[in-house]
Amino acid sequence: MNKVRTCLVVDDSRVMRKVAIRIVEQLNFEGVEAGDGLEALTYCRAAMPDAILLDWAMPVMDGMEFLRQLRAEPNGDKPVVVFCSAESRPERIRLAVDHGAAEYIMKPFDGDIIASKFEAVGLI
Amino acid sequence: MTPADLEFVAELVRRHAGVVIRADKAFFIETRLGPVARREKAPGVTALLDQLRRVPDPVLTRAVVEATLMQETSFFRDRAVFEQIGKVILPDLRARRGAAPLRILSAGCATGQEAYSLAMLATDLAAPAAVEIVAVDFGSFPLEKARTGLFTHFEAQRGLPIRRLLAHFDKIDENWRIRPDLRQMIRWEELNLLDDLSGLGRFDLVLCRYVLSSLTPEAHARVLDSLDAACRPDGVLVVGAAETPALSAAFSPGGTRGVWRRNPAFAHEPARTQA
Numbered sequence: 532m533n534k535v536r537t538c539l540v541v542d543d544s545r546v547m548r549k550v551a552i553r554i555v556e557q558l559n560f561e562g563v564e565a566g567d568g569l570e571a572l573t574y575c576r577a578a579m580p581d582a583i584l585l586d587w588a589m590p591v592m593d594g595m596e597f598l599r600q601l602r603a604e605p606n607g608d609k610p611v612v613v614f615c616s617a618e619s620r621p622e623r624i625r626l627a628v629d630h631g632a633a634e635y636i637m638k639p640f641d642g643d644i645i646a647s648k649f650e651a652v653g654l655i
Numbered sequence: 656m657t658p659a660d661l662e663f664v665a666e667l668v669r670r671h672a673g674v675v676i677r678a679d680k681a682f683f684i685e686t687r688l689g690p691v692a693r694r695e696k697a698p699g700v701t702a703l704l705d706q707l708r709r710v711p712d713p714v715l716t717r718a719v720v721e722a723t724l725m726q727e728t729s730f731f732r733d734r735a736v737f738e739q740i741g742k743v744i745l746p747d748l749r750a751r752r753g754a755a756p757l758r759i760l761s762a763g764c765a766t767g768q769e770a771y772s773l774a775m776l777a778t779d780l781a782a783p784a785a786v787e788i789v790a791v792d793f794g795s796f797p798l799e800k801a802r803t804g805l806f807t808h809f810e811a812q813r814g815l816p817i818r819r820l821l822a823h824f825d826k827i828d829e830n831w832r833i834r835p836d837l838r839q840m841i842r843w844e845e846l847n848l849l850d851d852l853s854g855l856g857r858f859d860l861v862l863c864r865y866v867l868s869s870l871t872p873e874a875h876a877r878v879l880d881s882l883d884a885a886c887r888p889d890g891v892l893v894v895g896a897a898e899t900p901a902l903s904a905a906f907s908p909g910g911t912r913g914v915w916r917r918n919p920a921f922a923h924e925p926a927r928t929q930a
């Protein structure tokens with residue numbers, strides 16, 4: 532099975548999306564992007580990605596609300612969701628993990644951190 | 656830094672730590688020695704080394720060797736190895752040893768991520784209190800950092816699953832500090848691996864990763880002897896996953912790359928059996 536896997540990068544910062552996409556492409560994912568939770572949900576309804584790198588605080592629909600709605604979609608349990616947010620309070624991180632995030636990256640991050648987190652959840 | 660400077664540093668490191676510095680490491684050594692030069696108020700690395708050539712001050716020599724040897728490391732480095740340690744090796748040793756405390760050696764522990772990763776795995780066991788980890792390193796600076804259990808935002812994210820971070824660390828400003836119950840499982844010792852290690856006693860599990868492959872043949876043989884002696888007759892030795900040390904016939908591959916099991920049929924050297 533040689534199908535290229537997709538990673539959806541959801542972040543309201545265009546610069547952040549660009550940085551993250553370059554990193555996931557180095558990890559052999561096809562990088563696609565969305566600027567908020569609603570855009571991401573629309574993308575997922577059309578084509579479920581294999582992985583989602585998800586910001587928390589975003590306009591229109593935040594990461595947590597997106598995750599809740601994603602899991603209610605058909606096949607919405609399939610994508611491995613890794614939060615990537617500036618939120619670093621332990622109790623808030625725990626909330627994201629309890630809601631089904633496989634891993635959590637605190638901003639700022641680098642390529643090594645994304646690679647090590649993707650490895651931890653079996654994406655690479 | 657001139658080629659002569661590089662050769663001078665390489666010789667110091669070879670003499671004091673038995674470590675071979677490759678020629679392509681020049682840039683990296685200059686970066687490492689920069690902070691030492693600043694601390695010594697020398698105008699640069701070359702000036703620092705000139706000073707050391709004129710006066711072979713043992714304290715400064717040590718600082719230079721230590722800075723050159725400083726290792727980058729991360730939590731759960733070589734994930735598969737830690738997977739095996741946590742799921743197979745530790746439970747198996749625990750079952751074999753009964754109530755006796757399990758002893759683990761982290762040889763060349765640098766800033767402590769390996770030792771703390773082991774401590775985290777030990778908390779998964781039924782009786783984590785009965786695990787004693789001894790972590791040794793040549794460098795006093797990395798050990799000082801290891802002892803504090805304080806890791807930066809970046810360090811705390813390298814290799815460390817988020818659930819482990821939440822379970823075992825407290826957030827202190829922008830850093831993360833490993834909890835006291837884990838810190839208490841580890842004893843830190845400043846020790847050159849070329850020195851006599853027999854005072855540390857014997858261990859059920861010995862880790863010495865990414866150290867052996869950088870040693871001169873003599874140092875390599877000497878450290879391997881010490882590690883064998885530090886290993887209980889039926890213990891386990893773990894080296895770097897990519898390393899191929901010249902191990903004696905007492906060790907056979909034990910699963911994941913880098914893991915070696917000691918065969919108790921091989922007696923230890925007579926001089927070293929009184930552990």
